[in-house]
Amino acid sequence: MKLIVNIHCLGGFREVGRNGVLVESSKNVLLDYGLKVENAGKPKHPNREVDALFVAHGHLDHLGLAPAIYRQYKCPVYVTGPTLDLSNLLLRDSLKIAKLKGMPRHYSATDIVNLHKGEKRIHYGDEIKVGRKVKVDVWDAGHMPGSCMFVVKTRGKKILYTSDFKIKSTRLVNGARFDAKNIDVVLMETTYSSRNHPPRKKTEKELFQDVKNTIDKGGIALLPSFAIRAPELLMVLNDFGADFPVYLDGMAKSATDIFLRHPKFLRKPKALKAATEKVIPLFSQEERNNALKEPCAIVTTGGCMEGGPIIHYIKKLYSDSNSSLIMTGFQIPGTAGRYLVDTNRFVHDNMDLKLKMRMSQYDMSAHAGRDELIKFVKKINPKKVLCMHGEYCKKFATELNSRFELDAMAPKNGDVIKI
Amino acid sequence: MKLIVNIHCLGGFREVGRNGVLVESSKNVLLDYGLKVENAGKPKHPNREVDALFVAHGHLDHLGLAPAIYRQYKCPVYVTGPTLDLSNLLLRDSLKIAKLKGMPRHYSATDIVNLHKGEKRIHYGDEIKVGRKVKVDVWDAGHMPGSCMFVVKTRGKKILYTSDFKIKSTRLVNGARFDAKNIDVVLMETTYSSRNHPPRKKTEKELFQDVKNTIDKGGIALLPSFAIRAPELLMVLNDFGADFPVYLDGMAKSATDIFLRHPKFLRKPKALKAATEKVIPLFSQEERNNALKEPCAIVTTGGCMEGGPIIHYIKKLYSDSNSSLIMTGFQIPGTAGRYLVDTNRFVHDNMDLKLKMRMSQYDMSAHAGRDELIKFVKKINPKKVLCMHGEYCKKFATELNSRFELDAMAPKNGDVIKI
Structure with missing residues (x-):
């Protein structure tokens, strides 16, 4: 029997906000678990054991529901130093705003404190083991200080989750730096799939x-x-x-x-x-x-x-x-x-x-522009691209299919992609 | 006991699409009952008897669920000639598209045929009686051929529902023509509350x-x-x-x-x-x-x-x-x-x-621009304005409150305004 990997598209697919991706194999790795900030919307529930949560960076649409995940699973939560500090700041602020606006609160102040017990520091270049057989590489996403891309390596597959990223350096951070070899699947943000940024x-x-x-x-x-x-x-x-x-x-x-x-x-x-x-x-x-x-x-x-x-x-x-x-x-x-x-x-x-x-x-975006996204795919040259975190996921996937020899698609929240 | 009128905000509040307003008094008058075209979303259900449905014009976000209303209530459905003909065309097309895209279908082809049994023709200047005590004036909204504004007169109150409207004439239709006297409440579209149109x-x-x-x-x-x-x-x-x-x-x-x-x-x-x-x-x-x-x-x-x-x-x-x-x-x-x-x-x-x-x-909008909306409120000079059908309902209401001596507000879907 050939072992497969299931990619569960939980949130941030064909939309912007509430990112969540579960990579299911011998261990289940959750990549981001965020909040739709304007209405406190949640990603779909993992509905299975979560063995580790990796948080890409310190924004609420990527980490807003980390406390709820830790409360339920008591799994390690991998974050860089800046992400850890920002999570503390933003989660408290988010709770305050939710209370003020009468929006649903998905965790308590105690859950934020408890979350820190589970948080484990990571650095660019790390290879983190989840169980014996699943490994996760940590790379610089160039989106903001401490922002990561993750490569989940399991059952002979390499799955790159870009989260938010930027190729070009800004005054504050270097552009994304990553090992681009032999990637099977890229889950890619496409916020600016239709527009470029000025120099x-x-x-x-x-x-x-x-x-x-x-x-x-x-x-x-x-x-x-x-x-x-x-x-x-x-x-x-x-x-x-x-x-x-x-x-x-x-x-x-x-x-x-x-x-x-x-x-x-x-x-x-x-x-x-x-x-x-x-x-x-x-x-x-x-x-x-x-x-x-x-x-x-x-x-x-x-x-x-x-x-x-x-x-x-x-x-x-x-x-x-x-x-x-x-x-x-x-x-x-x-x-x-x-x-x-x-x-x-x-x-x-x-x-x-x-x-x-x-x-x-003035446009000072921290996201890759349209041309950067296209160059990125060309450089990585993966077998499959799952476009997410954008308004035009499906159209951009179609465009990638016509530009390159690969299989680009735009799954919906709730879809499971088997590889 | 003073008799009140309840305005039930069913759909199209703090959003664009799926308009629906129920004016509840001795008889219950439903003004529009439309569909959110992109996802087949429905307004809230009236949850009480509906004695008449008035359709403002032949667009799906205003009449898309008229067949479902008629199926349940068998009430008269008041439409102008162009709206009647367009309803037939659009409802069939909508059913076809819903089937094609796998979206929910809220009525059948038979329901469309049956709807025509309930449809009653109206003209600008008509005063329609609903029961003995409720009257509805029909005015030209200037949005497209056959488009109406309605004034519901009941229990000593005059409630103007603009639906979509345009003050300036276009090559195709005259601008809105209406009797603006002694209006208590205006339910007003605010699609272009933040922008004007070029000449x-x-x-x-x-x-x-x-x-x-x-x-x-x-x-x-x-x-x-x-x-x-x-x-x-x-x-x-x-x-x-x-x-x-x-x-x-x-x-x-x-x-x-x-x-x-x-x-x-x-x-x-x-x-x-x-x-x-x-x-x-x-x-x-x-x-x-x-x-x-x-x-x-x-x-x-x-x-x-x-x-x-x-x-x-x-x-x-x-x-x-x-x-x-x-x-x-x-x-x-x-x-x-x-x-x-x-x-x-x-x-x-x-x-x-x-x-x-x-x-x-080229901008050839059929909606009132920002300045037209403001002039309209000034001319009508109502006691209360309920801003709807827009992205900035609440902000525009605030602006109206600061510009004029009136009570402007931006209810949410599901709210009931008592007057």
């Missing part, structure tokens, strides 16, 4: 000039940011020679601290350290209001302007035509950030403000 | 020039269109003086025939008649291939390029750099049309074609 260096230069111009005319440059993006923005400002005060606010502070604690996972740890040494963190409304008295740059969460200190700053600055709102995150349709881009009005809770600030947007 | 006449002129230029250089101008949009495109081509062959294909043919049968619901019936008299309908692959032998314009379904004869034409023309693909429908994210706009590749089923045709897009 990063040009974007950074324009962004800095935008901040500088604002400050030169006496305004405040307000940079709403996802927590994880903030350190990169600080580096851009410092590397280009910021000669003005730079403030940091919100959860962006903790994320920056976490990355500084893990210099091995950064491309230029000294540059981040240098950037943050000049940065002034803000904690109270009084400090915030003081900061606004002089031209400066403020990097603050949240990136989609749905919460965080950014709300306070917008309230203070919205009518100041000398100040600028400089956005770097993808503005998700349905969010306050996107509504603002479309209408020039900031609408949040019961507040409706007509913006007089100048507004601009 | 229609300028758009039409550019569109025609685009077609003309293509033909002048010996190419084919391919105009994918939703069935309902096709007659308007034919009018644009004819009114601007098309001196080239114009072909019509797919369900667009039936939709055009239906509108011609209802001249009272058109703005310029003679102009549509004149336009269609010159148009050559296509039925077979042979006719299609013959049409492609000479420069011409082809108006054909489907609008999002997910099906219909458009597929055949793209296969034939994709590599012809003299030909043009001229899009007028909103390209919904996730569809082949949108993927094509983003990547320049037409991916459908297992086909992947790299387009060499020139591609262009």
Whole structure:
């Protein structure tokens, strides 16, 4: 009897969010188990023993339900240092938000504490054994500090799970580095299967000039940011020679601290350290209001302007035509950030403000663009590609089939692929 | 005891698709009962007697489940002539597609036939009685031929349900015409709460020039269109003086025939008649291939390029750099049309074609734009606005509250608003 491997597509297939893949053989390896952030949606349940959970990086759509998995299975949970620290930060925050918004909570604060008992540190280049016969290679995904790709090796097959990745280096992290040989199956994210990103260096230069111009005319440059993006923005400002005060606010502070604690996972740890040494963190409304008295740059969460200190700053600055709102995150349709881009009005809770600030947007994505995805498949040259984590999984699979000699497909949540 | 009216928000709240509103008083009036087209999703069930169903217009997200309602309640179903004819066409097509795609079917072909027994014709200006005490006014919504707004008058309250509407006239239909006095509650569509449309006449002129230029250089101008949009495109081509062959294909043919049968619901019936008299309908692959032998314009379904004869034409023309693909429908994210706009590749089923045709897009929306919505509320000046059928219902409600002296809100599906 030939032994097969079952790939259970639990979540993140033909959608973005709540990633979950179970590789079933002599041992069952779960790759990510995340949450659909906007509605607390879960992946399908593994419905069988889980012998190990590997978390690709510190984002809720990849680790949001790790506490529930550990509570049920008490299995080891493999994470890099940055992912471990971020998980603590994000899981607590997620619980708080779920409570606030009346969304379902799938675990308790105790479950978060317990999770840490199961967490085991991994590093790029590691080969982790699950039982005697299943091995998992850990590679750098280039998505953010501590982000991993995993290769599950079992029953003579090599299954590469990319999770979120980026080939090109950014100021913050090196691009993905991985051993690409003899891969049978790739489970690949396809977030940007339909779009490319502009050249990063040009974007950074324009962004800095935008901040500088604002400050030169006496305004405040307000940079709403996802927590994880903030350190990169600080580096851009410092590397280009910021000669003005730079403030940091919100959860962006903790994320920056976490990355500084893990210099091995950064491309230029000294540059981040240098950037943050000049940065002034803000904690109270009084400090915030003081900061606004002089031209400066403020990097603050949240990136989609749905919460965080950014709300306070917008309230203070919205009518100041000398100040600028400089956005770097993808503005998700349905969010306050996107509504603002479309209408020039900031609408949040019961507040409706007509913006007089100048507004601009820069693409600083941490995902591979369309051409990178295609090059990646060409380089790996696998037998089979399972497209996931995207809006066009099926179409991109069709395109890969027509471009290359391989079997690309776009399974649905709940499908089981036998290899 | 003061008598109240309950507005049951069944579907289309904080979302687009599957509209359904039940106004409950001495008699229960159901306003629209549609389908979420992409996944055959249903509104919530009325869960009480339904005494009459009023259908606002001939689109599946407004009438897709009318057969199921009639099967259960045997209540009168009020429709205009064009809506009646379109319902027949669309319900059959919807059943076919559901079968093809393995989606749930909520009614049978027999239910469609039976529905016609319950259908009662209405006209703009009618006042329909439901029982002795409930009355419903029928007004022109300006969205498409036969489209209605309804005002339910009961227990001293006037409740205006806009369904989809447009204030400005188009070449095909007059803009919305309605009696705006003493409205207590407006249930308003907010599809374009965040965006305005460009001036229609300028758009039409550019569109025609685009077609003309293509033909002048010996190419084919391919105009994918939703069935309902096709007659308007034919009018644009004819009114601007098309001196080239114009072909019509797919369900667009039936939709055009239906509108011609209802001249009272058109703005310029003679102009549509004149336009269609010159148009050559296509039925077979042979006719299609013959049409492609000479420069011409082809108006054909489907609008999002997910099906219909458009597929055949793209296969034939994709590599012809003299030909043009001229899009007028909103390209919904996730569809082949949108993927094509983003990547320049037409991916459908297992086909992947790299387009060499020139591609262009024109906004010819049949919905009120952002400024029209705001003006509409100002004109109606109601006590309460329930924002629905949009991506930003809550934010737009907040904006209305800050702009006007009224109570705007964005209920969720399942909410009951008491007035």
